[in-house]
Amino acid sequence: MPSDTFTAGDLTAVIGDNGARGEHRxxxxxxxxxxxxxxxxxxxxxxVAGLNLEHIFDGETLDPPGKTDIFxxxxxxxxxxxxxxxTEAELHQPPTPTFHLESTTRxxxxxxxxxxxxxxxxxxxxxxxxxxxxxxxxxxVNAPDDKSMYLRGKNQWLQHCTPAxxxxxxxxxxxxxxELTFAPGHRDCLYKNLSPLRYxxxxxxxxxxxxxxxxxxxxxxxxxxxxxxxxxGFNTAAQTTNPAWDFQYVLxxxxxxxxxxxRARAIYRERCPREQVLRxxxxxxxxxxxxx
Numbered sequence: 001m002p003s004d005t006f007t008a009g010d011l012t013a014v015i016g017d018n019g020a021r022g023e024h025r026x027x028x029x030x031x032x033x034x035x036x037x038x039x040x041x042x043x044x045x046x047x048v049a050g051l052n053l054e055h056i057f058d059g060e061t062l063d064p065p066g067k068t069d070i071f072x073x074x075x076x077x078x079x080x081x082x083x084x085x086x087t088e089a090e091l092h093q094p095p096t097p098t099f100h101l102e103s104t105t106r107x108x109x110x111x112x113x114x115x116x117x118x119x120x121x122x123x124x125x126x127x128x129x130x131x132x133x134x135x136x137x138x139x140x141v142n143a144p145d146d147k148s149m150y151l152r153g154k155n156q157w158l159q160h161c162t163p164a165x166x167x168x169x170x171x172x173x174x175x176x177x178x179e180l181t182f183a184p185g186h187r188d189c190l191y192k193n194l195s196p197l198r199y200x201x202x203x204x205x206x207x208x209x210x211x212x213x214x215x216x217x218x219x220x221x222x223x224x225x226x227x228x229x230x231x232x233g234f235n236t237a238a239q240t241t242n243p244a245w246d247f248q249y250v251l252x253x254x255x256x257x258x259x260x261x262x263r264a265r266a267i268y269r270e271r272c273p274r275e276q277v278l279r280x281x282x283x284x285x286x287x288x289x290x291x292x
Contacts, residue, residue: 030105201278229243
């Protein structure tokens, strides 16, 4: 089976690989569905997913005209689902055809309202032609009234809501000086376009009906929140677009056959004050053993 349902505390999640099942379309992995006991509507667009591994990129390797197998390699390459327990699942993708990247994603539900995300990956060949290794995750949100991502800047909150797809999409940390380079003629995409905003703490949140979805990360180095107002397509019933609340992880340099890791925690609950978001981040940071 490509997926299963997991429940802990207030949350019910369907976790799955990039296979198809029911209304869920092939190519989208991660959280196929996330609901709260006080909100039965799926936070994510039902045909796709959240925390979905979407792109592996190097700024140069491109598809031939009319193809997207490289641009969406995590959608196309074989991936398998494994249920580890009643609250834990794992997705494994063997070395991919183009970038030869092997990865394992583990999702663990934590009572009452959190999901821990642990992504381990290993480049198995020198396939990244510009020297850096880029990874991109997408969360396609189900027609929220407020499409914004909210980020924590230096002593202030920032509202990140881009005017169009591929415009001012990506926010980097205030100390991130690494500039991605791209081959001439590289296609336009979210990770090429930078916002003038700069974040301080590695977290963001968005609002869905009476609930809040928070995602926080174990580091600032290489971590880049990204927004699209329409990445999840159009919701005909609501007469609005489905935004994408995304993030990237960029390694400026990598070693072959060395395992790397990125960790995150997602929280989904009824709306709470921003001060509580910061307290949750501080508590999780202590669990991990200190400041990113």
